[in-house]
Amino acid sequence: MIRKKVIAGNWKMNKTATDGVTLAKDIAAEIGRETGVDVVLCPPFTALASVAHALEGQSIKLGAQNMHPEKNGAFTGEVSAEMLRTLYVTHVILGHSERRTYFAETDAFINKKVLSALANQLKPILCVGETLAEREAGATLAVVQRHVEGGLAGVTKEQITTVIIAYEPVWAIGTGKVATTEQAQEVHAYIRDLLTKLYGAALAQKVRILYGGSMKPANAPELLAQKDIDGGLIGGASLEARSFIELVKAADAAK
């Protein structure tokens, strides 16, 4: 398989710095030197520095959950790519559906963040996906196309393989309702087709496309066995070391 699998834990607004260090250390104790899978932990901003320290010397990578596209300035409450870089952050989740829904983030704004992340050597994890109403209206692929093309506008051929895309059907996030493997694979294959049109087949084959939405040890092996599913963006099951480690092992076994 030409694409290394990725398991990224999206802690959302959970874990103090102290609790985050405990979780990161528990995970690192078992898979800290894991080389078969790219493992990324995405704590809240307030835990980044302590978790970075806890992960020193380990192969586990650190991700943020959001950032602002500008370099600095009067943006109260925001954090820039450069600020994240100085905390040893290598990845950043952008365009998560919770940001789109609760903070009214648009594709145009998310695109600015993607370009800014790339310009600052951060790897974006660009989230895309439809709501239940959109799926029921038969608009899934159109929504995903808008999110992918909107989010990637201006991303060059040189940059595209450092972008990770996460397909997260909104109706499956935190609901326990996982997409069927067929539903997920269909959209993943569609995203790869879009990438092929935009960047050519050779580059499209190198981009990792993760599934997110109630992924757990019980359903992960089947999802991860799909041709175009290259890993997972994990919410709930990333908050506990045992389930997260099992997901990393499932990805390792599926490669």
Ligand code: PGA
């Ligand atoms: P979940 O969240 O695994 O709890 O469904 C996934 C996500 O929102 O990234």
